[in-house]
Amino acid sequence: MxxxxxxxxxxxxxxxxxxxxxxxxxxxxxxxxxxxxxxxxxxxxxxxxxxxxxxxxxxxxxxxxxxxxxxxxxxxxxxxxHMEKKICCNKCDRKFLVESQFKRHKCSTVEYSCHLCHKTFNMLSPRNKHMRNCKGIIPKSGSKLKKDLEVAAVLTDEVFIDEMIKLIRRIQNKTLKDTKLVRELAKLTPHLQRLQGKP
Structure with a gap:
């Protein structure tokens, strides 16, 4: 070459x-x-x-x-x-060359937090990956262990439903930028259709 x-x-x-x-x-x-x-x-x-x-x-x-x-x-x-970006977003501090780019811009200010250690993420898939290994809640021994695990499970289920609703709204509004998550959701679609009895 x-x-x-x-x-x-x-x-x-x-x-x-x-x-x-x-x-x-x-x-x-x-x-x-x-x-x-x-x-x-x-x-x-x-x-x-x-x-x-x-x-x-x-x-x-x-x-x-x-x-x-x-x-x-x-x-x-x-x-x-090499070009100076003079237009700045006050919410996320991103800079843009021209007004049209700024107007098309959607702020990624939505945050997802780990319900165990409260660490925040701007996308859902890294948060979920983190939660699989998070040791934020350290249950006590004995009967307290079972109670702590039950509370954590209920909390996770309730928040999961709330976040799914937010996620669906972001898909409808076309503000979801997490391509990995979109691919994961697309894989689930056939399974969800089968659960609803659709071919």
Missing amino acids: ANNSEIFAYVPDIFELLPDRQYECEICDNKTFKNRSPYILHLKNSHHIEIEENEVYKCPAANCDYFRGTLIQLRRHYQTK
Whole structure:
């Protein structure tokens, strides 16, 4: 494999790396595109103009040797590493480049706590993993042991139902970002349907 120095790398104009871009077709009247790919496709399909895509893109920032095979990857790098994020969320302290990104942002301020040691997590699946090994409640010996375990079980069941309701609401509102948890829930769907007598 050739070294980066032996590969001809296209250094794009900074305009192509900004969050908000606009490509205007010089042939059509008032035809604009927000991304380069649909613009190139338009030129090819509507005007039979072939634009050869570069194989390697280099970051235009000074003293940065970042190379990538696609403009999208380079754009993500440039926006993350070299652009100042001036818009800040007061709730979660995340910063954004443009107002549209901030408006699409959903705060991950929902917290799930371990009912044994009260440690908090911002996603449910790591909390559940933690609880399987948590030693927060250390039962006393004798008859107190059984009582403590029963209380912990009831507490966990009640909170589990409350959290399932919250979880379903987050799925309905499309604010659930825990992809691992979504995959786990998807695996349970056939079993739940069988319990309800559905095929």
